[in-house]
Amino acid sequence: PRAIELPIPMASRRTLDFSFSGLKTAVARHVEAHGVPEDEAGMADLCASFQRSVTRVLARKAVHACVQRGIPRLVLGGGVAANRGLRETTRRLAAKHDVALFVPPLASCTDNAAMIAYAGALRLAAGERDDLTLSAYSRSPDVRRGKFPKRRTRP
Known part of the structure; x- marks a missing residue:
């Protein structure tokens, strides 16, 4: 890990900001x-x-x-x-x-791919569709407001 000396991003700044x-x-x-x-x-x-x-x-x-x-x-x-x-x-x-x-x-220590896939499946089941013009965002307003459809239980 020390073969090539690379900078530590924003190391001298005492802020919590990131920039790579x-x-x-x-x-x-x-x-x-x-x-x-x-x-x-x-x-x-x-x-x-x-x-x-x-x-x-x-x-x-x-x-x-x-x-x-x-x-x-x-x-x-x-x-x-x-x-x-x-x-x-x-x-x-x-x-x-x-x-x-x-x-x-x-x-x-697993990633959240299954969670994201499940959230997508819920949206798909609710009839939500997006075309290729959809832009990415880090926080879905629907998630914050708890608007995802409730999980259906099977009989």
Whole structure:
């Protein structure tokens, strides 16, 4: 993970904002200067270095949010919690700042693809259709208002 020195995005800022544009630029410049790695080891080094930068900023911002807001506990969950580098980095930083970290067992660290598929199935069953002009948004107003149709039980 240290083969290629890449920046830690927004590391010096004490905000909770994220931006990965500088990291993407650093990777692009590295590739321009050195070419795309042709061997598996070179590609693995580039990917591991990129992952290290991302996991460090995610862990720093999460722990910083707890410290800044006086929150004594942090839960690392979902599919991303299966990332060993993120788990280790977050554990180390949380311990350093006296934040209790809770991480489920690896078997419980799954992504939410099934949840998203189920939400889509409910919309489809309700007759909702969208064409290709649909734009993405991170928070559905319907979800916040609890407007999804209730789950049907089978007889």
